[in-house]
Amino acid sequence: MKMNGAQILVQGLLDQGVDTIFGYPGGSVLPIYDALYDANIRHILVRHEQGAAHAADGYARASGRPGVCLATSGPGATNLVTGIANAYMDSVPMVAITGQVPSALLGRDSFQEADITGITMPVTKHNYIVKDVKELAMTLKEAFYIATTGKPGPVLVDIPRDVSGGTMDYEDPGPINLPGYRPVLEGKEEQLNKAAAAITDSIRPVIYAGGGVIGSGAHQELKRLAELLMAPVTTTLMGLGGFPGDHPLYLGMLGMHGSRYANYAVCESDLLIAVGARFDDRVTGKIESFAPDATIIHIDIDPAEIRKNVRADIPVVGDVKIVLNQLLPRLEAKLSGAWQQKIDQWKKEYPIGYEEDNDKLKPQQVISAIYKATRGQARIATEVGQHQMWAAHYYTYTRPRSFISSGGLGAMGYGFPAAIGVQVACPDEVVFDIAGDGSIQMNIQEMATAVNYQLPVNVAVMNNGWLGMVRQWQELFYNRRYSCTELVNPDFVKLAEAYGASGIRVTRGADLKPALEEAIRNSGPVMLDFVIEREENVFPMVPPGESLGNMIG
Amino acid sequence: MRHTLAVLVENNPGVLARVAGLFSRRGFNIDSLAVGRTENPDVSRMTIVVEGDDRILEQVTKQLHKLIDVIKISDISPEEYVDRELVIIKVHSDPARRGEIMQVADIFRARIVDLGRKTITLECTGNNGKINAFEESLRPYGIKELVRTGKIAMLRGLRFTSVNGQKDDD
Amino acid sequence: MEMTVAQALIRCLEMEGVEVIFGYPGGAILPVYDALCKMGSIKHILARHEQGAVHAADAYSRVTGHVGVVMATSGPGATNLVTGIANAYMDSVPLVVITGQVPTSQVGTDAFQEVDITGITLPITKHNYLVKDAGKLPTVVKNAFHIASTGRPGPVLIDLPRDVATETIKLDYPDSVSLRGYKPTYKGHPTKVKEAAQMMMKAERPVIYAGGGILNSGATGELLELAEMLSAPVTNTLMGLSSFPGDHPLFLGMLGLHGTRYANLAVTKCDLLIALGARFDDRVTSKISSFAPDAGVVHVDIDPAEIGKNVQVHVPIVGDVRQVLQALLPNINKKDRSEWLEQIQNWKEQYPMGYARDGMLKPQAVIEAICRHTRGEAVVATDVGQHQMWVAQFYRFKHPGKLISSGGLGTMGFGLPATVGAQVGRPDSLVVLITGDGSLQMTLQELATVVEQKLPIKIFVLNNNCLGMVRQLQEFYCERRYIATEFSFVPDFVTMAKAYGIAGYTIKSHSELDRLLPEILSNPDAVMVNCLVDPQENVSPMVMAGQGIDQAIDC
Missing domain, CATH: 3.40.50.1220 (TPP-binding domain)
Known part of the structure; x- marks a missing residue:
């Protein structure tokens, strides 16, 4: 059948099971948009391409399916860069499709031309520029394969306008053959045996x-492993929800803003099983003193991660879920003992907490209230900064894919568009974006998208009038020289109203519950402006360059 | 038409990426690219063989010039120059055929650099044509592995391509 | 004199005559912000998204002729600059872009907020540097300003790891540059x-x-x-x-x-x-x-x-x-x-340039009226799309350097932050933004910057409820199969302006236009004007793809 490149692309997307794409049109993607006109694919029109990339990313994290975003050449493509880098750092499967100027104009600094494959080389798992319509179907197939297998990541496909407009007789591209790309999924027997022995020996x-754990869907295997060994579990920010937050073996998050007991446990462990x-x-923290006495087992799909930063005594390369299933039968149950008691002691001694204040609204208190109001069942997206850490501490995540946050890149402005993607993927669930007043401004334009599609995303702004995390660093490490961190903000309630969304301002603890209930009931997007204590800090904290054991606050 | 460019560049990290990226984004075709340091440790020299007509060559030269780290570009193709490439070839060889292979090596003044039970590894230098011919001659024996350095080239006689050289082709 | 590299950087900027930096702070760039604050000699304009900062620096440079300077942190801070850098590159605007980077020991390890920004920006900078050696910083800054502002101008990026920024050096700022690979030709043969x-x-x-x-x-x-x-x-x-x-x-x-x-x-x-x-x-x-x-x-x-x-x-x-x-x-x-x-x-x-002045408010009429009331003397920034072409067609500029527009890259969202930079650079000039409802939404967060800096810019939104230029292309190339170009929802720009503390007007007719413009243009503060224009209006004439320019059609 004669098809043009754009139709082949759409057919390829349908073959991959894509039902939603996030995008923004423009000259070079016109043929693709025209093909979408007839296609059974939902297109969510954002208001800035950065929103499209983050939304596709949020969609992928919530659903486990690859996110797809679409943008035009030049500025459309460059506007995706942060979102692509974000997906890359957090290993999110994503396919970014960009229009490009016609082949004849390539390399001539043409209107809206940008060398997006060159630009995104450091931030994509792989990228393509399709120079012949005959290669398009196979390229797209490979793109999805690469994005979703091994260590997932973003793949960009750049399509010149003459290629999306060029016609050919369409045929199925056939099987994929990529000799340079063969992810290892199963752990090696020898390594598994060594790991099992080390686990058996450990105290x-x-x-x-x-x-x-979340990427490979290994949360049940992880729980079985922990319970079998009676081993405490700490998660990274990215791992939140990979282990039930209310489980007695759970230690919370580790690291710079981890719990004291998680960090102490790592410091004193004799075996660290990195999954x-x-x-x-x-x-x-300071690498030399990280888990100094521990044998380290490192299970990861990406061989390049092993011994990149920290020694690994027993590396096991493979898909986490497969490897855990290989490992579990080799292990015997252990009983709780002195180690578990010590950890329980630390938990009692150093609980995560904050000082309540009747006159002031505390951000921690707000997050706890959101937790209660949603009975722990919401999908929580966050921006980046203090509120992100509070959202990690004071909301208990009990299932995977319920905490959606920018971990590796730390991109302010991620949360709101990501929440839109999450809501699109999970239309019947309660979705919150926990935000700061600095972060929410970065992609505030997406409120129009949320209203446009009546997505009932709740935006909870922890409004302290500062770029809080940077201010905290300036307070602690720069003698309170607050350089360029105080903000003049819009009236967030009025701003919501300008978008035809609802806005609620909360200044007192007593108003928290009703405000949250109203927001959750509302069938459209709601902006909650929580006017919080201005100089609250995220504690405890490991100062940069220090060991995990040396926490302040 | 093939052109051989001698390109002097600052010996800075990333300079290869700058040059390679330029070729890719402007759609120029590189036939081969060889790079190494020169008599001056601050300066590296690339020998780039480009495919294209005069208009493309002009663009390649001008665009390369825009890179701050590129010091000098000479198209040496129209001049008298020496060019060499090194190839290492591992050939399948039963003891019975070893003699034949060594004869081929002799003809091309290639050297044997390694001898295994079933393989023989040869190195050969020469210009493009010679290397191609050498490769073709060995093909019937079964080439197991082959690696070429890409061409390097230098002007003959009193003509130089150096930072302050006598030949100014830019 | 001994000082930290961060302080030396600020001192070098002072010596280059830099008066204003546009930026957004973050972890990796903190030492530089601390030095900036301590030394207090250079004004900092805090944007609300790094894209805003870089477009503002770009426009600042266009109106003043000076090198625009922008600063951001590593990772997302740096990647958020990419569009703005590409924009300056395509339009040959001299910029020096300073980004923080993770400490050198962490470079290449996928550390928190690490991206290879020198790699990313290779295709869109005139040149870029990753400073690994503290002692080289002064030379790098000197070279960066020289390269950015001479020959064909363009953006130069300096990536500065946090540990390098805190090292101590003796500042010896070079008087001249020595770049053997860079010698622009000025005199014609x-x-x-x-x-x-x-x-x-x-x-x-x-x-x-x-x-x-x-x-x-x-x-x-x-x-x-x-x-x-x-x-x-x-x-x-x-x-x-x-x-x-x-x-x-x-x-x-x-x-x-x-x-x-x-x-x-x-x-x-x-x-x-x-x-x-x-x-x-x-x-x-x-x-x-x-x-x-x-x-x-x-x-x-x-x-x-x-x-x-x-x-x-x-x-x-x-x-x-x-x-x-x-x-x-x-x-x-x-x-x-x-x-x-x-x-x-x-x-x-x-073949005069014209339009039918009937029925609904015509976008061209808005621009002609603004031109009349500003006597062709305003600094006019635009976004990208139909309104940009109408400005080009109907605003008759009297003096040089008064149009600030994204030409080569065609970046929607350039306009509002550009007015920030233009007004900061020309505090006494009347600065007008003519934008579309699609473009304005892209970077509208910068309204907060406008208010914070008390910039009296005049924003005219030619609001047609759609992505007009793409819609026009769909009309002519896709048989009016409109997809993703007609907004089913556009925010209320007047209420939005009020949320930021900016006065808002709505103009619906030709008569309101002439009545309200004097009041709007003489307002001492920022004003947002929502012009509800005819959504059917096209940019005319238009040359269809692949045709000679004498074959234009009327739209």
């Missing part, structure tokens, strides 16, 4: 679980 | 200049095609003199607009895809095309084989790579446009070309 094991985590600098 | 002069004197139907290079090199006076000496009509690219007086009888307006018919006809029929600081972009030439088919071409440009890139040139002159024109002018004499000018006048009368 003070700690499981350190990252986003890989789908990558020893990020925000997790390890 | 005398033989070529003479050849060009001869061609100009011989030509019977010359047209001057002037681009942004005129403004960059400050050659507006020379351009005017040349045009009057030769009696040659002048057409501008979008980037070149305001380089030639909009009310001058020799002015043809803009050429190209949405150019005037008379400009496009003049170019098509001319026997000599004098291209000055312009680059034969595809939006200008359309089908190259029928672009100025009978003309000899003289091309003056600072960038040798532009010459012969898209069209064949008969007399190439590499050099600074102003210096070349100064060398050229003594070689030509006044020449009368009444026949050619008469022909042009006929075309102007036959």
